[in-house]
Amino acid sequence: MAKIQASSALQRFRVLDLSRVRAGPTCVRMLADFGADVIRIEPPMGVDPNANMFADVRLGGDFQNLNRNKRSLTLNLKKPEAKEILYKLVEEADVVVENWRPDVKERLGVDYESLKKINPRIILASISGFGQSGPYVKRPGFDQIVQGMGGMMSVTGLPGQGPVRAGIAVADSSAGLYTALGIMTALLEREQSGEGQWVHTSLLHAQIAMLDFQAARYLNDGDVPIQAGNDHPTSCPMGLFHGSDGDFNIGVSGDGQWVQFCKALDKPEWGEDPRFKTVKDRREHRPELNALIQEIFSTQSVSYWVDRLNAFGVPSGPVYTVPEMFEDPQIQHLGVYQEVEDSDIGKKYFITQPVHLSRTTANVAKVAPKWGEHTDEILGELDYSQEQISHFHEIGAV
Known part of the structure; x- marks a missing residue:
């Protein structure tokens, strides 16, 4: 053989x-x-x-x-x-x-x-x-x-x-x-x-x-990582949200993406709001901001928001079960x-x-x-x- x-x-x-x-x-x-x-x-x-x-x-x-x-x-x-x-x-x-x-x-x-x-x-x-x-x-x-x-x-x-x-x-x-x-x-x-x-x-x-950045944060900055659930420990807004028919993730990193995100939600005024203007501001007001975002996301389907956010250059994707994951066209293409x-x-x-x-x-x-x-x-x-x-x-x- x-x-x-x-x-x-x-x-x-x-x-x-x-x-x-x-x-x-x-x-x-x-x-x-x-x-x-x-x-x-x-x-x-x-x-x-x-x-x-x-x-x-x-x-x-x-x-x-x-x-x-x-x-x-x-x-x-x-x-x-x-x-x-x-x-x-x-x-x-x-x-x-x-x-x-x-x-x-x-x-x-x-x-x-x-x-x-x-x-x-x-x-x-x-x-x-x-x-x-x-x-x-x-x-x-x-x-x-x-x-x-x-x-x-x-x-x-x-x-x-x-x-x-x-x-x-x-x-x-x-x-x-x-x-x-x-x-x-x-x-x-x-x-x-x-x-x-x-x-x-x-x-x-x-x-x-x-652990990578989580361990480095503690060693260099004394910042003890804790459970953050579906929110990112340092970036905001970044995490799990709910459309009218299911769950999806978004990732907003940096102020430029934040401005695009506000445009995608037809809320350009949020880009100048002192509560949300910088990453630090948004992180400090995370519960308030997440609640406002979730109220908007609830009005449309997951596919609507995923398509719209990506069109504005904001990372977003659905949350799949394993069977659903294997049906995704990009995953099949790969x-x-x-x-x-x-x-x-x-x-x-x-x-x-x-x-x-x-x-x-x-x-x-x-x-x-x-x-x-x-x-x-x-x-x-x-x-x-x-x-x-x-x-x-x-x-x-x-």
Whole structure:
């Protein structure tokens, strides 16, 4: 069977994916979609007591979306024969990705110093909950735990309602994307130095980085971010409003846009009103201003206001459910999902990469692999004989 070829962009690189759940697979998915030869290394059936976290739902949309374009090899790394196979793969690999607790890779001999001895050009990418050192180094880390500790839940939700988690896995996904960027940076640097290096991030650090302006406001200005609901913390008017038939968002940033907004609402006099003249004025009188705006918005439909505001250069858009979102003509035009037909599991839909390259774009070429689907194939590529491969199966190494 030919290797999966999703794109030519990264086809010269081989990535060994030892990661699980979401952050690691998110990182590796980006490399796979751009054509890297990704080998997903999993324990044989029955070895991992937590295997049902990613086995029972293997045919489900989430697992498929995270693990498309990868080949699957089973290895029981507690067996010396399996570790020998892994090390043989490392000899020719470019990247190893793992998201175990920090001490696990050292116990299994998959730490950077061990891999570097085998292949000085190897890049080890590690994702952990709280970092590779420090007082929380041995703590397990899940997205919601980190959303709480990283400040996200304190600024999400309506004022006074208490902490609220974001509706998506912000810490997991951002850690995965930051790690993919780190890997690409390390690969570029390797072209100069000829040496690999250890790339690592944590869900906690990635989550705090995603706070961005909220964290910077506190560090530099002493301004403690709080829950602002659907209002923007600093710009006004910016947030959620209601038309006669539903909800929509508006965004007015700067005094020039404010003047245009006033014209769109046939209220040019608001542009000179001392209560609303500057961003600071509008923020101080936000409840009063929002009430006046809402009274006008209630008179027309969402589509009317969205079209009118955008015609005046004021950002505005409807609030969709997920099904409604996929029906939007611009979203359909962008090609945000791709259909793949598989002879075994039928038709599946995948979210495409949001970054486009004009010549070597990403693609979804293959659904997620069956458990150990490519084990014998990959062992054959390593020049193991059929007799040796059968022996590995017999002793439970693969």
